[in-house]
Amino acid sequence: MPRLRRPPGPPNRLGLGNLRGMMQDQLQYMTEAAKYGPLVDLPILSERYVLVLDPDLIQQSLAQGYAVMQKDRFTHELGRVLGQGLVTSEGALWRTQRKQVARAFIPRRIRTYADSMVAAAHRSLDDWSDGSVIPIHEAMAELTLDIVGRTLFDADVRGTAKEVGDALKVISDFYSDVLESPIKPPPWWPSPRMFRFRKAVRNVDRIVSGIIDDRRQSAEDRGDLLSALLQAQDDEGAAMSDQQLRDECITLFLAGHETTSIALANTLYLLSKHPEIEARVHQEAANLLAGRRATSDDYDRLEYTGRVIKESMRLYPPVYTIGRQLLEDFELGGYTFAKGDTLLFVQWVTHRSAQCFSDPLRFDPNRWLPERAKSMHKYAYFPFGGGPRICIGNHFAMMEAVLVLATLLCDYRFELLPGQTLELQPAVTLRAAKDLQMRLVARGSKPARAA
Numbered sequence: 001m002p003r004l005r006r007p008p009g010p011p012n013r014l015g016l017g018n019l020r021g022m023m024q025d026q027l028q029y030m031t032e033a034a035k036y037g038p039l040v041d042l043p044i045l046s047e048r049y050v051l052v053l054d055p056d057l058i059q060q061s062l063a064q065g066y067a068v069m070q071k072d073r074f075t076h077e078l079g080r081v082l083g084q085g086l087v088t089s090e091g092a093l094w095r096t097q098r099k100q101v102a103r104a105f106i107p108r109r110i111r112t113y114a115d116s117m118v119a120a121a122h123r124s125l126d127d128w129s130d131g132s133v134i135p136i137h138e139a140m141a142e143l144t145l146d147i148v149g150r151t152l153f154d155a156d157v158r159g160t161a162k163e164v165g166d167a168l169k170v171i172s173d174f175y176s177d178v179l180e181s182p183i184k185p186p187p188w189w190p191s192p193r194m195f196r197f198r199k200a201v202r203n204v205d206r207i208v209s210g211i212i213d214d215r216r217q218s219a220e221d222r223g224d225l226l227s228a229l230l231q232a233q234d235d236e237g238a239a240m241s242d243q244q245l246r247d248e249c250i251t252l253f254l255a256g257h258e259t260t261s262i263a264l265a266n267t268l269y270l271l272s273k274h275p276e277i278e279a280r281v282h283q284e285a286a287n288l289l290a291g292r293r294a295t296s297d298d299y300d301r302l303e304y305t306g307r308v309i310k311e312s313m314r315l316y317p318p319v320y321t322i323g324r325q326l327l328e329d330f331e332l333g334g335y336t337f338a339k340g341d342t343l344l345f346v347q348w349v350t351h352r353s354a355q356c357f358s359d360p361l362r363f364d365p366n367r368w369l370p371e372r373a374k375s376m377h378k379y380a381y382f383p384f385g386g387g388p389r390i391c392i393g394n395h396f397a398m399m400e401a402v403l404v405l406a407t408l409l410c411d412y413r414f415e416l417l418p419g420q421t422l423e424l425q426p427a428v429t430l431r432a433a434k435d436l437q438m439r440l441v442a443r444g445s446k447p448a449r450a451a
């Protein structure tokens, strides 16, 4: 019989201890809290949070218990911008949408996006030269925005995609600030930040609605995600409404670019610290591509590059925590948690746990060799979440990261300027607190490349 008591957790004097700890250094606080056990009680003000850190318990929740959970309160806050898109919707509406949006992410279709991904990497390369110093997070954000703009809306809307991207940056900065502040301003609050936020939301709405209107006029499949969404039907054969299309497009734009850009920038950072691993990635790409452009077929062949990306997202998961609020009482690990409690699954802690990974802080891409990886628990590593709400863009993101990394490393080595370390700012995603400056060192003369 499960006990009706809470699991242990850090001392929480006057109910403020956890708030203070989480505000001061959230990642460190959650890491230290792991000593209380696989389930950690972490109430903050009037909210009841529980850290779920053990892979078995994560699986029991995300994969088996999902029906009695919904996204946490903060994710629902994102609904102010994302409306009822796939990230924020729930229940029957989410199930219908997931089936519809999945059409745009079937493997055959994702592979057709490879050329756009590689072309975007080449546009970045064309802008750079030997010896240039670039802010790596900003550079990767531009690159992945270019990719998501083209794959979502097709290439001929580059200017518009940039405008949407700028507005989305204001929006995601706004949410990062909101997340960090214990006091949440109401939507009507007349601050300059709220004003910029509302303006950015209006801009995104206007642009995306315009693109959808234009596209409705022509029935052709332009090969992009929007075409797939326009053709999608629910079980009764009904197409998406304009409002739903708008919500899905903005959701994919927002969910699809910042995460991958963080993964790429952090990988380049790690490679700059591990020259022997960097040399292997370069060698794999240079031998395979030998001066030609990468294609979707190369994705499977760039095995070592794939392991490097996986390992980088273990140490620096772009989404570092997932939250679920309980819709009814839920039994887990010998405890019963109450309706309204929020379970937090913390990639940052589980991915770095010595119980799950040997020498957990070591950057070791070969731990992902099939014979070594097969003994790992499926939920010890979950950068894309798990269960039915697993990231719909996970294969897209992996192909993008691998092809882009291989393409960039063929031409340049990325050297970290001295005196910098990666400092993290946990917000909606695990961003860098301060961008890192990297110098580009060309690999001999730039190779002539067949188009």
Ligand code: HEM
Pocket: 071, 086, 087, 088, 098, 148, 251, 252, 255, 256, 257, 259, 260, 263, 317, 318, 319, 322, 323, 382, 383, 384, 385, 386, 388, 389, 390, 391, 392, 393, 394, 396, 397
């Ligand atoms: C390295 C890159 C990425 C990471 C680490 C990542 C991570 C995640 C995670 C952890 C979730 C689950 C959140 C939860 O359960 O609450 C998620 C959901 C989602 N992601 Fe990603 N993601 C990435 C790239 C992408 C891309 C490229 C797209 C689209 C182009 C995308 C679209 C989505 C959507 C629509 C959902 C919601 C799925 C649903 O609830 O059914 N993501 N992502």
